[in-house]
Structure formats: C-alpha cells, structure tokens
Amino acid sequence: MSNPEQLRYSKEHEWLSAVEDGVATVGITQHAAHALGDVVFVQLPEVGQDVTAGESCGELESTKSVSDLYSPVSGTVTEFNQDVVDDPALVNTAPFEGGWLFKVRVSEEPSDLLTADEYTAFAGE
Amino acid sequence: MPSVTLGASVPMSTPPAASRRTALDAVHRALGATMTDFAGWDMPLRYGSERDEHNAVRTTAGLFDLSHMGEITVTGPQAGQALDHALVGHVSALAVGRARYTMICAEDGGILDDLIVYRLGDEEFMVVANASNAQTVLDAVTARAGGFDAAVRDDRDAYALLAVQGPNSPAILKSLTDADLDGLKYYAGLPGTVAGVSALIARTGYTGEDGFELFVAPADAEKLWAALTEAGAAHDLVPCGLSCRDTLRLEAGMPLYGHELTTALTPFDAGLGRVVKFDKPGDFVGREALAAAAERAAATPPRKLVGLVAEGRRVPRAGYQVVADGTVIGEVTSGAPSPTLGKPIAMAYVDAAHAEPGTEGVAVDIRGAHEPYEVVALPFYKRAR
Incomplete structure (x- = not known):
C-alpha cells in the first residue's frame, strides 16, 4: 500500500494534511485501518475542542478491539467528518480520502512527524 | 483507560x-x-x-482452515468405557457415525475443555479438543484411560x-x-x-x-x-x-473456552449441565463434585450466562463489568459488533436476579460510561431450518 507523499505521519498511525489557511485534516493510515479490521464505531472530538499532539482525542472500535485516537497536532477542532460517524467503514475503504476524521486549526506546527517514506519504513510495509 | x-x-x-x-x-x-x-x-x-x-x-x-484443532484417537475394546470415565458424556452410547458435544472436567468439576467426540467405529473414537487445551486433554484422557483396554493416540499432526x-x-x-x-x-x-x-x-x-x-x-x-x-x-x-468464526459463534450463542468456559466453572455454572450424564454406567472423573454443583445450581443459582444487546454503538469487550443501579452484577465474557443484528452484542455472567430476559436497568461499563443493554435469551441468532 502506498502512503501519499503530501501527507505527514505520526508513529501512532495518524496522518496530517498540509496546513491550508491555518487548518489541517487528520485521519488514520491505511496500514492502521488494515490492522484494525472493520471499523464499526468512531468517537471524534467535538467542534471547538482543543486537542494536543500525542494525546487521545477519541476512539475507534473495530470487530476485535478498541483503539485510542491520537491527535498528530495541537490546535482547535473546526470540523469532524459526519460521514464517517454515520458509516465508519469509510475508514477502511478510503482512509486517506473520504475516511478523514477531523480538521484542526493548528496552534503549533508539529516537529516530530514522519514523511511518507519514513512512515512506510516505520510501519514495516 | x-x-x-x-x-x-x-x-x-x-x-x-x-x-x-x-x-x-x-x-x-x-x-x-x-x-x-x-x-x-x-x-x-x-x-x-x-x-x-x-x-x-x-x-x-x-x-x-481449522487445522489448529487437536485430534485424539481412542481405540480398543473398551474405548467407549474409557471415554465414559474420562469425559462427562455417555460416549459409549453413541452410534457409529454419530458425534456428540461434551466436556472433560477436573476432579473438582471445573471444565478442562469442551469437545466434540465422533464415533468412527465400534472400537474407535475421535476426540476433537480446542488447540489451547489439546495437550491438557491428551494428558488427562491418557491418564484416565489407564485402567481400560484402550489405546490413546495423539493425532494432532495426522x-x-x-x-x-x-x-x-x-x-x-x-x-x-x-x-x-x-x-x-x-x-x-x-x-x-x-x-x-x-x-x-x-x-x-x-x-x-x-x-x-x-x-x-x-x-x-x-x-x-x-x-x-x-x-x-x-x-x-x-x-x-x-475473526468471523468468533462473531458467528457468538451470534449463535456458542461458548468459547477461556471466555464462557474455564476451570473455575462447572458445566452447570455455564448453563450446560445437560452435557453431564449421571445415569451412564460406571464412575467418571468429577462425578461427586458435579453432583454437588448440579444441586447448588438448582437451589441457589449462581450467576447465569445471558445475552446482552446494545442500545448504543459502543462495543462491550471481555472483562467489562455489567452494572445495575450503580452496582456490579456481572461480567462480559465475549462481546463484538454483530453483523447480523447490526449492533453490539455480548455474552455475560450476571447475578440471577438480573438474568431474566427483559430485565430493566442493566448497563455495561464501557471505559467508564454506563451504556444501556437489553438482557436477552441466547442465542442471538438461529437459522431458519
């Protein structure tokens, strides 16, 4: 599986888009989605909620497990993906696209995220 | 968390x-x-x-592919009697070509494993054990068959x-x-x-x-x-x-060793006392303890195995507490999102007072939040015949 070049990645298997007008999009990687199996429930941060890089801000339930969702960046949530709340399977079918999770007004530029190549090596793909 | x-x-x-x-x-x-x-x-x-x-x-x-399951073959003129002694079921009464769901218990009545026994011939039986317990079952059956004219063979690799x-x-x-x-x-x-x-x-x-x-x-x-x-x-x-084998058996209300069945429970605790055949000829390992467990279960029912169906979408997992009025009344043994029902389901042992289907006010503590659950009779799913 290929990880899009334009995204940056956390070691907790989240991705972060390029920041546009101060806002970036967050999701989980295809590697993570594949490892979790069918996602059946997502709990996402609320609009207006402050999230902190590396800290839990929600959860994903799959058939076999429940996993904390970590924000790869600090900031304030501006939007969450209602489509994913209604149809969590989008996380499996389109983790980098329609399965995005939430958008953040970035308060602090993250410094420790991985490039696509680095993440690919990290995930052992 | x-x-x-x-x-x-x-x-x-x-x-x-x-x-x-x-x-x-x-x-x-x-x-x-x-x-x-x-x-x-x-x-x-x-x-x-x-x-x-x-x-x-x-x-x-x-x-x-279920090749992890453990096969044990028992042969000889007294193969049936040996298994009657070793297991809780009346295996010697099986007709050739038939199979039976049964269990093997410890002397104290605790469940060592649940099994399927096939009668392959007049003097030949195949016992199929769970992978995790296959060695335990092999050792126990071998030891218990000692006084009988029967041979126990490890056929796990066969x-x-x-x-x-x-x-x-x-x-x-x-x-x-x-x-x-x-x-x-x-x-x-x-x-x-x-x-x-x-x-x-x-x-x-x-x-x-x-x-x-x-x-x-x-x-x-x-x-x-x-x-x-x-x-x-x-x-x-x-x-x-x-993964789907687990959700399929859960919907069908079938127990899984290590979850609904353990050495700390007798078949009666698990609501499966019917597999214990007291009226079979000869003594069997665990008889005395199981007879006491049967009486206990009838007189003062311990926790009962029930089904739980979620009203919400968060999934109960094994080990989560079942609560009512803020008090812990039981524990989830298996839980998963049910593809057939379209909502989370679980099996749980709960106090008898809360075990009746339809009991109000039962919830599962899902990482600190008490999510309401409906108590239902098992199984969750039964195929049309």
Missing part, C-alpha cells in the same frame, strides 16, 4: 517465532491473509473484511481440518463427492472421498449454520482447499478467518 492504543494494536511484520503453521500456510499467504497467533498457531484472522466473511457464511458459504459453512455448503460439497450427504445428519460423520481426497466428512461446525468439517491428511489439504475454492466459485464461497 483499558483501551488499546492504535500504535500498540497495529501488528508489525514479525510473527511470534514459535508459532506453528498449518498445511495451508502458503495458501493463506498467497491470499493476502492477515495472520494472528492463536494458541501457538499462526492462523488466518481474516482475508479481507471480517464482516463480509461473516455475512458470506450466513447467506452463501465460507471456507475455513489431520488438517477444513470447514465449509453456510447455506450453500451442501451444494458445494455434493459437486465434489459421492458420499450420501443427504443422509448425513447434523452431528454425524462418515468416511468418504472429496475431490479425490480421503476425508472424514462431518456435519458439524461452530457458526450456527449448516456446514461440514473435513478431516484430511495434511498432505492433501492444499488439493482439497483448491477444489473447494473452485467448486465454491459458483456458490459465492469465500475464504474466512478466525
């Missing part, structure tokens, strides 16, 4: 070094299966979506086990065998030839659907898998992993 982090739950590429591989290992890898360590075996967890695999078994057919489960499974199998499948009842088994491979064909399973389990020589496993896959193509047969 007792939750798993995304980071921690994502398996990296190296499987545990000690895992055993089945005769179908190369097939699973070629199919791109996600593998998992299960009771010391490297087994397919799923090939694609576990929900799709689950639904295939409910509506068409699924193909499983068989690969393939299962075809789902409503289309008879049609698939019929196209590959001359065996009398219409005459093969549920919980029966007969020797035959499937796709040119010698097999014990059993009409058993762990999915709540009609289906077959095929015990074959490991050297024949790939050939049989390929033939079933080819014949199954016209019947929407899909390869299925252990």
